[in-house]
Amino acid sequence: MDSRLTPATARVAHESLRGRVEAARYTPGEVAEVVVPLADLLAAPDGARDRQVLLGDGFTVIDREHGFAFGQAAKDGYCGWLRETVLGPPVGPTHWVAAPASHIYRAPRVQAQETASLSLGARVRVTGTSGAFAETPLGFVPSAHLRPIGDWFTDxxxxxxxxxxxxxxxxxxxxxxxxxxxxxxxxxxxxxxxxxxxxxxxxxxxxxxxxxxxxxxxxxxxxxxxxxxxxxxxxxxxxxxxxxxxxxxxxxxxxxxxxxxxxxxxxxxxx
CATH class of the missing domain: 3.90.1720.10 (endopeptidase domain like (from Nostoc punctiforme))
Known part of the structure; x- marks a missing residue:
């Protein structure tokens, strides 16, 4: 089986692999969400980068070790290790960043201090609007940079x-x-x-x-x-x-x- 797409470590495997992968324990996994703008998905705890995940990406945690969480990314099934600090409870994103890049601001005005940079594809939960900005749990994002999830490009x-x-x-x-x-x-x-x-x-x-x-x-x-x-x-x-x-x-x-x-x-x- 391709280890990149197999949600299992030497100790724990996802319950969907029961009968296909030997493990001491099987688990349905813990549903989580990436809570930082960008994080490396690692080949091993504190190891080399295989891929990256973006803010709002879903992630199913299968195993934990020394401050790292092993699991599977929802967007493509890729498996690897993330620092536990980049994960949090799922908040259910409603919009995605449809501009090449954007920022999160402390306040809904262009002169406000930015607190983070976002890349195209990042996902946020919009809880309201204030002028030209969308309010999220992390701060304010220009509404012009967002689209509702499901409102995709065509080319x-x-x-x-x-x-x-x-x-x-x-x-x-x-x-x-x-x-x-x-x-x-x-x-x-x-x-x-x-x-x-x-x-x-x-x-x-x-x-x-x-x-x-x-x-x-x-x-x-x-x-x-x-x-x-x-x-x-x-x-x-x-x-x-x-x-x-x-x-x-x-x-x-x-x-x-x-x-x-x-x-x-x-x-x-x-x-």
Whole structure:
């Protein structure tokens, strides 16, 4: 079983795995929610970053160890360890950040001190409005930056464009830094389309398409890399080549990646 998608540690497993995974104990898990703007999802307690989760993301806690909680992210099923301090009881988000980035403010006015930065995809619970601001339990967010959950974008390429210039970050999932699969996931989730976290998992999305017939929104894959087609000439991707999210001519990228030892295109998919 893929450990990235298996909610189990050596001690405890989710009850859905009973009969499939051996464990000393099975649990339905504890439903929690991310209460900080951004947190690393780790491969082990205090270990390396695998992915990231955003404010308002749901998380089912399966196990705890030395101040860390192991569990599964609701948005994509990815499993890993979070610091316990980044989790809290679920408050039930009502809106999501539909701008590339936003802030939480102490008061509902533009001159107020900001207390946190939010990335596209973060979720908040709106409890009221004050002028041009939405009130949340953490403070005030510009209403123009929010949409009700369920009010999604329709074009993932348009969403991906909002990340242009964002720095490349291995395992990143936010405007502050993201990798190739993080960009694809953010763009598809913002359109209400389910999407796994890593590029090899994204190979299962949609239907295969021929490289000669690529259309806007199609995904093009190399070993360990994925990009999104913009049109007949261009693609967009978060790439370690230049360490940024950029537009690049597709034919040029194919030739460059091959020349740098990244191999040929391995697949093309239409989500």
């Amino acid at each position: 993932p390429v348009d969403v991906a464009h909002q990340f242009l210039g964002s720095p490349y970050l291995w395992g990143g999932n936010s405007r502050a830094g993201l990798d190739c699969s993080g960009l694809v996931q953010a763009a598809l989730l913002a359109c209400g389309w389910p999407c796994p976290a890593d590029s090899d998992l994204q190979l299962a999305l949609g239907q295969p398409v021929d490289q000669t017939g690529l259309m806007r929104g199609d995904l093009i894959f190399w070993k360990g890399h994925v990009a999104m087609i913009v049109d007949g000439e261009m693609m967009i991707h978060a790439t370690a080549h230049g360490m940024t999210t950029r537009l690049e001519p597709t034919a040029r990228a194919i030739a460059r990646i091959a020349a740098q030892g990244g191999g040929p295109v391995t697949a093309c998919r239409r989500p």
